[in-house]
Amino acid sequence: MPPRLRRILELAYAVEGVVAARIWQWPGCVAIGIRGGGGASPSELLRRVEIAVAAVRDPAETWDYGILEDPEAPLAESKTEPTAAVSSQRRSLRSPF
Secondary structure: OOHHHHHHHHHHHOOOOEEEEEEEEEOOEEEEEEEEOOOOOHHHHHHHHHHHOHHHOOOOOEEEEEEEOOOOOOOOOOOOOOOOOHHHHOOEEOOOO
16 A cells, blocks of 8 residues: 555544444545444544645645445345435445455
């Protein structure tokens, strides 16, 4: 894993309440998915992660944040295609792992 991505994950895991984090990167974009362990609301947890990783953000990149769904939860069926605007919709990111 590239050092920058490793640092982003370290910063995300350092936020109190984060129990799982995943990161995806492609040209011009970074996406972070997190799962909380209770205590903090998902929106509060996302806000704290955004603040924690602000120092490593490249202004030329688009960053998206979302909540990882519980891996034990059944998949919800969707009749529409997902959009790329994770941060504006705060939709859940399903981890491929």
